[in-house]
Amino acid sequence: KAGVTQTPRYLIKTRGQQVTLSCSPISGHRSVSWYQQTPGQGLQFLFEYFSETQRNKGNFPGRFSGRQFSNSRSEMNVSTLELGDSALYLCASSLEIGGAYGYTFGSGTRLTVV
Amino acid sequence: AQKITQTQPGMFVQEKEAVTLDCTYDTSDPSYGLFWYKQPSSGEMIFLIYQGSYDQQNATEGRYSLNFQKARKSANLVISASQLGDSAMYFCAMREGPTGGFKTIFGAGTRLFVKA
Numbered sequence: 001k002a003g004v005t006q007t008p009r010y011l012i013k014t015r016g017q018q019v020t021l022s023c024s025p026i027s028g029h030r031s032v033s034w035y036q037q038t039p040g041q042g043l044q045f046l047f048e049y050f051s052e053t054q055r056n057k058g059n060f061p062g063r064f065s066g067r068q069f070s071n072s073r074s075e076m077n078v079s080t081l082e083l084g085d086s087a088l089y090l091c092a093s094s095l096e097i098g099g100a101y102g103y104t105f106g107s108g109t110r111l112t113v114v
Numbered sequence: 115a116q117k118i119t120q121t122q123p124g125m126f127v128q129e130k131e132a133v134t135l136d137c138t139y140d141t142s143d144p145s146y147g148l149f150w151y152k153q154p155s156s157g158e159m160i161f162l163i164y165q166g167s168y169d170q171q172n173a174t175e176g177r178y179s180l181n182f183q184k185a186r187k188s189a190n191l192v193i194s195a196s197q198l199g200d201s202a203m204y205f206c207a208m209r210e211g212p213t214g215g216f217k218t219i220f221g222a223g224t225r226l227f228v229k230a
Contacts, residue, residue, distance in 0.1 A: 033218070043205065043220040056217050088157060098209050098216035102149055105159035 002027065004093050006106035013113050018079040021109045025072050025093030031055075032074040033099065034066060037088040037108075046089075049074050050097050078111075086113045117141065118208055118221035126227045127196045134181070135191040135204050135224045143167075143211030148189040149218070150180065153203040162204075165189060193226075201228045 005024040013019050025032050033056075034046040045058035049068035066076045072093075078085055088110050092103035119138045127133040139148065150162040165173045165180045173180045181190040189208075193200055206221040 035220075042222045045217055045219060048217070056215050058217075090159060092159070099149075099218045100147060100209060100216075102161040102164050103151075103159070103218065104161065105151075107156070107158045110157075 004091055004104050004106035006089075006091050006109050008109060009107065011109060011111045013081050013111065015081055015083060015113055017081050018077065019081060019111060021076045021078075021089055021091075021111075023074045023076070023091030023093075023106060025074070025091075026104055029093035029095055029104070030072055031094045031097055031099070032068055032072065033092045033094070033103065034074070034076050035090045035092065036060075037090055038086075043090070046076065048098065055097055081113045083113050086111060117210075117214075117219055118206055120206055120221035120224050122224045123222075124225045124227065126229060127193075128229050129198060130195055132192060132194045133196055133226065135193070135206075135226065137189045137191065137206030137221060139187050139189060139206070139208045141187075141208065141210050141214060143213045145211040146214075147209040147218075148180065148182065149207040149209070150178070150189075150191045151205045151207060151220075152200075153205065153223070155202070159205070163191070196228045198228050198230060201226060 031050045033048040036044045048056040052068045068074045088108045090108045091106045146167045148165040152160045163175045177194045179192045203223045205223045209218040
C-alpha cells in the first residue's frame, strides 16, 4: 500500500514568488491536513480538506491556501512568499476528519525562501 | 494557552533501559484522542500510539505504552528497552472534539537521545 506522497521534496524560492506543493494521500483516505513545521513555532496546523471541502483552518494569513481534488489529492499554495515561510511542510492523511485515529504523514516538502 | 505541554526539551537514556516522556493536555471536550508521533532526523512523522478519552485501559503497541491519567490530564509515553534507533524527536498530540473543531494539535516535542 503506497504511503503519502509529497512533491517536491525540496524547493528554493525567492521572496515574492508563489509556490504550489502537492500531496497524494493513502488510497481510501479522504482527509488531508497540512502542517507547517519550523524550529521556533513547532508544528502549526494550516488547514484540512475532507471530500474536497475545507473543514478546518489554522491561524495563517490568506496567502496560504489549498484545495482538494476528487481523487483526494491536495495542493497547497503560498503566494507572495516571505522569508518566514521557510519551513518543512507536512501533509497528513487519515480516514476520518482531524486524524481521528492517527495520521499517516508524508516525508514533507522543505521550502527555503531566499 | 498551551493545550499540549511537553516539558522536557531533551532526554537521555541508556540503551536497553526504559524512558518516560511527559505530556499534559488541556481540553473541555469529553471526547478526544491522544497520540504520540516519532520524527527521526529524516523528517517523516511516524504514528506510534493512540489513546481515546473513553478507553479504560492504557494503550500499548510493542515497546510503546501510553500512561493515561485522565484526572491529571496526562498522557506520558513509556518506551521500554530503548534502542539506538529510538533517538528522535517525539511529539504528543491531541485531537479535540467539537469545541476544538476536531483539529489535531501538537506539543513542542521532546528530543530523545539513546546512549550506547
